Each structure stands twice: as C-alpha cells, then as structure tokens.
Amino acid sequence: MQLHSFFNSSTSYRTRIALALKGVPFDYVPVNIRTGEHRDAGYVDRTNPSAAVPALVDGDFSLGQSLAIIDWLDVRFPSPKLIPDDLDRRARVLELSYLISCDMHPINNLRVLRYLDQELRVTPEQKSAWYRHWIDEGMAAAERLLAKYGSRPWCFGDTPTLADCCLVPQMANALRMGCELDEYPLSQAVFRHASEHPAFAAAQPSLQPDFVSP
Template sequence: MDLYNYFYSSTSYRARIALALKGLDFNYIAVNLRTLEQRSEAFLQRNRAGGVPLLVDGDFSLSQSLAILDYLEQTHPAPALLPQDPAARARVLELSYAVACDIHPVNNQRVLRYLQTVLNVTEEQKQDWYTHWIAEGLAAVEQLLVNEKDRGGTGPYAFGAQPTWADCCLVPQVANALRMKCDISAYPLAHAVYTHCIAQPAFAKAAPFAQPDAPAKP
C-alpha cells in the first residue's frame, strides 16, 4: 500500500495510527501542503479533491481518513479498532465524528489559509478562531468521555483497554491543539487519553516528527 500524506496533517496522522495499530507496512509518499503540492496537476490526477491522506492499495485508491479507516477495518479486521457490540461501536463513532466532523473542518489548513489570504484576518484573529473552535469541540469530546466514565468505562484509552477509532481521531486533534498553544487544561480526560496513547509504540511510530518529511524537531 501507498499512503500519500503530510507529516503535520491530522487526517494523515489518523490513517498512520490505524496502519501502525494493525501492523501494516506502507510506502510513505510525502505531499507538501505548505507548498500546495496537493494542488499540483500530478497529484490532482490521483485525487481530484486535492487533499491528503490518499491510500492506494493496488488498483484501488481512497481518500477521506475515516473511509480509509473503514477500509482497513474491513480488509484487515485484526486487531479490531471498532467494537462488535452495536452500542459500543456507536459510542466510538460518536466521538470520532465529533472530532472529524465538528472540530477539524473549521480549523484545517485550507480554512486557516483562506482566513488570512482572502479575508485578511490578522494572526491574532486567526488564533482566536482556532482557539474558539478547539474549546467548543473539545468541551463536547470531554463530555463524551465523562459519559463513558459514568457508564463504568475504565480507560486508559477513550473506550476501554484497547485503542479504537476514537483514539485515532482524538490524538491528532489534541496534538494540533497543543501545537497551536491552546489551553486544554479544561479537558483532563481527553488529555489523559492523549498522554497514554502517545507513549504507546504504534502511536509514537505514527507521530508527526517520526515521519520522513518532518523537519528536525524544534
């Protein structure tokens, strides 16, 4: 398999975590989002949406990180990253979608670039935008984790003793929030999940600064 991705892309990070958790090898193909390589004609011929990640498995290609996670789950079911029980599975998806559908879309790189280059917001205004949506989104995620704890959830992952899609989505989002200097002290359960996950080998392997296109860590 080939994975077209960018080291700082949180959606790429989700796919890398899932691949690492499932023990799947892949060819890492870097696409530099900062130089708009994803908008080059060569890349658009592969993915007309002009984004990463893009998974290519033989003659099959797929964009959208959650679609990639689902494809991996179907084609490589062990270890499972989604529970079999319908209610437990829905809870994992609920948190995954809270990150993927509510937080990430308003704070991804192309939105921030539009704010600055078209709407001419200041750096301070961009930071205020980012911080606002992180606070609103992580507050909702934290409540989902509180609800899980109230139902008897024991951790240390978001939903029990094994990683799921929820962790694949939450870890990159918290990493981005910290990189953007957002205060996440109001979300102790989310922070605890993040801290546990990044200490695990698969998550460390998938981390941004472990990737070949990453610069030397500051």
Template structure:
C-alpha cells in the first residue's frame, strides 16, 4: 500500500492515526501542498483526482478523502474497528466525526486561508480572527457532543474505552488549533481526550513532527510545543 500525505495536513493526520492503530506500515510518499505538489498533473491524474491529500494506492485501487480511506481500512483491516458496527454508537461516532470534518475543517484549511490572504487580501489579523471564529463555533459543538457521550460511554476517548474515528478526527483538529495560537482552555472535555492521546504510541507516531517529510518551523529556537503561525494549517 502507498500512502500520500503531508506532515501538517490534518486530514492526512487522521489517516496516519488509523494506520498506526491498525499496525499498518504503508509505503510513504510526501506531497508538499505548500509547494503545490498536489496540483502536479501526474498526482492529479494518476493518484488523486481531487488534488488533495491524503490518498492511498493499493494494488491499483486509488482512494482519496480521509473518512473514505478510514472506512476502507476498517473493511479491509477490521482490528481495531474505528467505525463501530453497533448502529447507535456508529451514528454517534459519525455525527461527531462529520462535525469536525465537514463543519470545522473545510472553512479553515490551507486553501481557504490562502484565498483569504492572497485573493481577498484580508489582513493577517482578519485571517486569524476568521480561523478563531469558526474554530470556536465548532469546538463549542464538540464539547456539547462530548458532554452527551460522557453520560453514556465510560472511558478516556470520545466514545468510551477505545479510540474511534471520532478521536482520529478530533486530535488533529485540536493540535492544529493549538499551533495556530487558539485558546483551547474552554474545551476541557476535548482537552482531556487530547492529553490522553498524547501518550498513546499510535497517536504519538502519527504526529506531524514524527513524519518523514516534517519541515521544522522557521523559528527553530522556539520550543517544539509552541504554536507557530508560520506553519499554516493544512
């Protein structure tokens, strides 16, 4: 299996978590979306027609879109299962995952921020305010969903004792928001999940700084944990 990823892409990060949880070691291919490699003709026509990351290629089968990839991985490598089979829990996990993947991420990803900056010519402050506004709206909803889940499912993850697709989506979103300098203190339930994941081997392995294509931020003297807006969200 070939896996096409960019270290700072939260969608790639979701799939990296899933791969690590399942103990899979695909053939890694870095796609630098800052440099526009995702628009290269060979990549678009041979790997991912959506011109995005991530993507996987497995024996002639090509697939993009992180949630579709994780669903495919669940079908082919069902242990551990990340999208539950039980109908109610499955629906709750998908509800949460779609909130992150469809409501928070799309309005704050790299191409949106670049359009705001390069085409609409918003100021850096306005761009940051845009990011913070939509992040806060989405994370407030995340907290409400986690509050409901905590009443039913007992455990350190979003929905109980085992990580699911919900955790694969939450951790990258939370991590990138921190890096962008957002105040994440109000989101205590999400923070608890994030802190628990921070010491789990599969989640550690999936972090941006542990990827083969990792590019350190320009201010190398700053602590690794410090947010850097130079590393724009992908």
C-alpha cells in the first residue's frame, strides 16, 4: 500500500493519523504540492484525477480525498473504528469532521492562499487576516459543538475518531500560521491529549520523510 502525501498537507496528515491508528503499514510517496507535483500529468493520470494529496494506492486500486480514504480504511481495517456504527454518535463525529474538512480547510488551503497572492494581489497582512478570520469562524463553531455534544478526553469519548483525525491537523496548521487559539480550550485539550498518543505523534509533519524546515 502506498500513500502519496505531502508533509504539511492537513488532509495528508489526517490520513496518516488514521493509518497509524489502525497499524496499517504503507510506503510513503512524497508529492511536493509547493512545486506543483500534484498537477503533473503522470500523477493525475495514474494516481489521482483530483490533482491533489493525499492519494492511497492498494494494488490496482487508487483513491483520493482524505475522508473517502479514511472511510475505505474503516471498512477494510475495522479496528479501531473511526466512524462509529451507532447512528447518533456517527452523526456527531461526521458533523465535526465535515465542519473542519468542508467549511474550514478548503478556503485556507495552499491553492486558495496562492490565488490570493498571485491573482488578487492581496497584501501579506490581508492574507493573514483572511486566514485568521476563517480559522476563528471554524474553531468557534467546533468549540460550540464540543461544548454541547463532546466528551473528553477525545472529541467524542474515550477513543479517537475521524473527528480527532480532522481536528488535530487543522489546529496544527493554525498554530503554524500564527493563529491564536486560547479561546478554544476544549479543542486545545483534545489537541494536547492527542499529542501524547503514538499514532498522532508519528503522523506529525516534522517526522515525515519529505519534511523541510520553514
């Protein structure tokens, strides 16, 4: 099994966490999205028509989109279960996961930030304000969900789920970009707890073979 990944991609990060939690071995195939390798014709044709990371390759089967990959992994390797079977708990996990992966991440990813830079010609200060605004919008919503429905030490109980796989990379990226997260204590508590878990630690960007210092 191969994972085509970029060390700083939060979608790759969440997929690495899922693979580590399940103990699934894989070969790491770096794809440098900063230099546009994800748009190379060979990669798009053979591996991921979405021209993005991550992509999972298992024999003749390849799959893009991190949530689809993690759902596939959850069926193929059902222990530990990251998307609960219980209907209500499953819904809560997906609610928070989709908030992060559909509302927060897409408007602050690399291609959007580059568009702001290269096409709209915003200033660095304006770009930072954009990033912080959408982080604050999303984290405030996540904090409300955790306050109303969550339970410690993970987002929803005593075992990690897809929600934790999504929340931790999003917070790591926000911290890397200089965002202030003190207003979100419940999310911070999950983040601190996850940092002590071997699977989350192994998946962090600094330990990936393609890691480069800022």
